[in-house]
Amino acid sequence: MSANHSPQTASQRFAWMATVVAATLVFVFLMAPILAIVPLSFSSGAYLTYPLPGFSLRWYEDFLNSPRWMLSLKNSAIIGVASALLSMALGTLASLGLAAWKSKWKPLVLALVLSPMVVPVVITAVGVYFFFAPLGLTGNFLGLILVHTALATPFVVITVSATLQGFDMTLARAAASLGAPPLMTFRRVILPLILPGLASGALFAFATSFDEVVTVLFLAGPEQRTLPREMFSGIRENISPTITAVAVVLTVISVGLLTMIELLRRRNERLKGNVA
Amino acid sequence: MTAAFADGAEMPLKRRLRRAERARQLRALGLVLPLFLFLVFTFVIPIGGMIWRSVEDWEVPQVLPHTVAALADWNGQDLPSETAFAALAGDLQAARAAGTVAVAGKRLNYIINGYRTILTSTARNLKTAPEPGTAKATLIGLNPAWGDRATWAAIKRASGPVTDYYLLGAVDLTRDVNGSIVATPPDQAIYRDVFGRTFSIGFGVTALCLVLGFPVAYLLANLPVAQSNLLMIFVLLPFWTSLLVRTCAWIVILQGEGIVNGALQWMGVIDEPLRLIYNRFGVYMAMTHVLLPFMILPLYSVMRSISPAYMRAAASLGAPPATAFLRIYLPQTIPGIGAGCLLVFILAIGYYITPALVGGAGDQMISAFIAFYTTETVNWGLASALGAVLLLSTLLLALVYGKLALGRQTTGGLKN
Numbered sequence: 001m002s003a004n005h006s007p008q009t010a011s012q013r014f015a016w017m018a019t020v021v022a023a024t025l026v027f028v029f030l031m032a033p034i035l036a037i038v039p040l041s042f043s044s045g046a047y048l049t050y051p052l053p054g055f056s057l058r059w060y061e062d063f064l065n066s067p068r069w070m071l072s073l074k075n076s077a078i079i080g081v082a083s084a085l086l087s088m089a090l091g092t093l094a095s096l097g098l099a100a101w102k103s104k105w106k107p108l109v110l111a112l113v114l115s116p117m118v119v120p121v122v123i124t125a126v127g128v129y130f131f132f133a134p135l136g137l138t139g140n141f142l143g144l145i146l147v148h149t150a151l152a153t154p155f156v157v158i159t160v161s162a163t164l165q166g167f168d169m170t171l172a173r174a175a176a177s178l179g180a181p182p183l184m185t186f187r188r189v190i191l192p193l194i195l196p197g198l199a200s201g202a203l204f205a206f207a208t209s210f211d212e213v214v215t216v217l218f219l220a221g222p223e224q225r226t227l228p229r230e231m232f233s234g235i236r237e238n239i240s241p242t243i244t245a246v247a248v249v250l251t252v253i254s255v256g257l258l259t260m261i262e263l264l265r266r267r268n269e270r271l272k273g274n275v276a
Numbered sequence: 277m278t279a280a281f282a283d284g285a286e287m288p289l290k291r292r293l294r295r296a297e298r299a300r301q302l303r304a305l306g307l308v309l310p311l312f313l314f315l316v317f318t319f320v321i322p323i324g325g326m327i328w329r330s331v332e333d334w335e336v337p338q339v340l341p342h343t344v345a346a347l348a349d350w351n352g353q354d355l356p357s358e359t360a361f362a363a364l365a366g367d368l369q370a371a372r373a374a375g376t377v378a379v380a381g382k383r384l385n386y387i388i389n390g391y392r393t394i395l396t397s398t399a400r401n402l403k404t405a406p407e408p409g410t411a412k413a414t415l416i417g418l419n420p421a422w423g424d425r426a427t428w429a430a431i432k433r434a435s436g437p438v439t440d441y442y443l444l445g446a447v448d449l450t451r452d453v454n455g456s457i458v459a460t461p462p463d464q465a466i467y468r469d470v471f472g473r474t475f476s477i478g479f480g481v482t483a484l485c486l487v488l489g490f491p492v493a494y495l496l497a498n499l500p501v502a503q504s505n506l507l508m509i510f511v512l513l514p515f516w517t518s519l520l521v522r523t524c525a526w527i528v529i530l531q532g533e534g535i536v537n538g539a540l541q542w543m544g545v546i547d548e549p550l551r552l553i554y555n556r557f558g559v560y561m562a563m564t565h566v567l568l569p570f571m572i573l574p575l576y577s578v579m580r581s582i583s584p585a586y587m588r589a590a591a592s593l594g595a596p597p598a599t600a601f602l603r604i605y606l607p608q609t610i611p612g613i614g615a616g617c618l619l620v621f622i623l624a625i626g627y628y629i630t631p632a633l634v635g636g637a638g639d640q641m642i643s644a645f646i647a648f649y650t651t652e653t654v655n656w657g658l659a660s661a662l663g664a665v666l667l668l669s670t671l672l673l674a675l676v677y678g679k680l681a682l683g684r685q686t687t688g689g690l691k692n
Contacts, residue, residue, distance in 0.1 A: 012597050022491035027510040029488070030568065033525030034517060036535055040528065048528050049538055090311040097307025100300060111678070113311060116319055118674045120626025122643040123663045126650050127322030130329065130660075150318040153311060182303075211518045214628055218651070231520040235633050239527060247521040254516040
C-alpha cells in the first residue's frame with residue numbers, strides 16, 4: 001500500500017479492508033443525493049421514480065421558459081454578485097488591517113468578525129428582520145445584500161488572512177525601500193500576489209449568498225425571491241421534475257465554483273513556492 | 277533627503293520607530309474599522325435588539341400610562357385607590373379612541389387568560405368618563421373582575437420597563453399571582469421538550485457523523501496524497517452542493533414512492549412502502565448528510581499530522597494492532613474529534629431548513645419555533661427569548677471550540 005500504511009499481519013490487513021469498505025459505503029451515502037437526482041432531471045416522465053420511461057430535456061426547457069424561475073435566477077445572481085463584491089472589499093481591508101494590528105482587543109474583534117458564521121442563521125434573520133423593517137430595508141434588494149454580506153464576510157476574512165499569512169512581507173518592505181508609497185506598494189506588489197486569495201474569498205462569498213435561504217424567507221418580498229427560496233416553496237408544496245432540473249443546474253454551478261477555488265488554491269501554493 | 281537625516285540626528289531612533297509603529301497601528305485600525313462598523317449595523321445591533329425584545333415590556337406602559345403611574349406606589353395588598361380606577365378609565369377611553377386596547381390586552385392575556393376580553397369589554401361599555409369619585413364603582417359595575425386584586429396585580433407586573441416573563445416562559449417557568457417563580461402549567465409547557473429535542477437531535481447527528489466520518493478521515497489520511505486528493509472530491513462535492521438540492525434529493529430518495537421504497541418493493545423485501553421521510557429518520561438522514569463534511573475535514577487535518585512512526589513504535593514494542601490503535605492512535609485524534617463534534621453540534625442545533633422540509637410536526641427544532649413566533653403569531657417577545665436561549669447555548673459551545681481550535685492553531689478545517 002502506501003508509505004504511511006503498510007499492513008503486515010493478517011489482522012491489520014483485515015482492519016484496513018474494513019476501513020476501505022466502511023469508507024466506500026460512506027462515500028456512496030455522500031454521493032447518493034447527487035447520483036439519484038441527476039438522471040431523474042433528464043426523465044421524460046412526470047414521476048420521480050425509476051426506471052426512467054425515457055430521456056428528454058423537457059424539464060430543463062420548463063425551467064428556462066418559466067418567468068418565475070428565471071426571475072429567481074436573476075435575483076440570486078444580483079444578490080450574490082453584489083454581496084460578494086461588498087464582502088470582498090470589507091473583508092480584504094479588514095484582513096490587511098488585522099494582519100498588522102497588535103492589540104489586546106484583537107481576539108475580541110476577530111471573534112465578532114467570525115461570529116456570523118457561528119450564530120444560527122435564524123437568530124440573525126429574526127434580529128435583522130426586527131431592525132430592518134422600520135428602516136424600510138425589508139422587501140428590497142439592499143436589505144438582503146447587506147445581510148448576505150454580513151454572513152459571507154467571515155469566509156472572505158478567513159481565506160484572505162490565510163493568503164496573507166503566506167505572504168512575504170519583506171517584498172512590501174523592499175518596495176517601500178525603493179521609494180514606493182504605501183498605496184503603490186499595495187497596488188503593484190501586494191495585490192497581484194494575494195489576488196488568488198481574494199478571488200477565492202469572493203467565490204466563497206458568492207456561494208454563501210447563492211445558497212442562503214433563511215434570511216430570504218424573512219426579508220424578501222415577492223419581487224426578490226431567490227432560486228433557493230423558490231426551491232424551498234417548491235419542495236414544500238410538491239417536488240416537480242422541474243425542481244430536479246434546477247437542482248442539477250445549481251449543482252453544476254457549485255462544481256464550477258469549487259473547481260475555480262481549487263485552481264486558485266493551487267496557483268496560490270505555487271506562488272508561495274511550497275508545492276506539495 | 278538631507279532634511280530627513282537632520283531630523284534623525286535630532287530625534288532618537290527609538291522615538292521615531294515608536295512613532296512609525298503608532299502610525300502603522302492607526303492605519304491597521306482604520307482598515308478594520310469599515311467591516312467593524314458594517315457588522316455593528318447589520319449584525320450586532322439587530323441581535324442586541326432581539327435580546328432587548330426578550331426582556332422589553334412596552335405594551336402596558338404605552339397603552340395605559342396613567343394607570344401605570346397611579347399604581348407605582350400601590351402596596352398590592354388591597355384594591356388600588358380611586359385615583360387608579362379613574363386613571364384606568366381615562367386610559368381605556370384614550371386607548372379605545374386610538375385603537376390600541378388590543379395591544380395591552382394581548383400582553384395582559386399572557387398573565388391572566390381572558391384578560392383581553394375584560395379590557396375590551398370594559399373599554400367598549402365605558403361610554404363616558406365616570407363622575408369624579410365614582411370610577412371604582414363604575415368599573416366594577418361594568419366588569420366585576422376590577423374588584424379582584426389579581427386583575428390589578430397583572431397590570432402592575434406588566435408595567436415595565438423590563439420583564440422576565442418571556443425568558444422564564446422560554447424555559448417553561450412563569451410567575452404566579454404573588455410573583456414567585458413556578459412551573460408553567462403542563463398543558464402550556466412545551467419549550468423544555470423542544471430544547472430537549474433540539475439537543476438530542478444535535479447529539480444524535482453528531483454521533484452519527486463521528487461514526488461515519490472516522491473511517492473516511494482515517495482512509496484519506498493514510499492514503500498517498502494523490503489518491504486522497506482524488507477521493508476528497510466525494511467529500512467536497514456534496515459539501516458544496518446547495519443545502520436545498522440535497523434536502524430535495526433526500527425526499528426523492530426516501531419518499532413513499534421514492535427510490536429506496538421502489539427498490540425494496542421490486543426486490544420483494546417489503547409489500548407496503550416504509551415511512552422514511554417526514555419523520556425523525558428522515559431528519560437524521562438528511563442532517564447527517566449535510567453535516568458529515570464538517571466532521572471529516574477537521575478529523576482529516578488532525579490525522580494527517582499524526583506520524584506513522586508512533587504506530588510502528590508501538591508494534592515494535594509488541595502491542596497488538598487493536599491495543600496500539602486504542603492506546604496510541606486514538607488519543608492523538610482527540611483534538612480532531614473534539615473540534616469536529618463541537619462544530620457539528622453547534623451547527624446542528626441551529627438547523628431550520630432541513631427539519632422544516634424533511635421532518636414531521638414532532639421533529640421541529642427550536643429554530644422553527646423562533647421563526648413561527650416571529651412571522652406567524654407575532655409573539656416577538658417569546659421568539660426573542662427562545663432566540664436568546666439558543667444564542668447563549670451556541671456561543672458557550674463556540675467559546676469552547678475557539679479555545680480548542682486556538683490551542684491547535686488551526687481553523688479546524690472550516691470550509692478551507
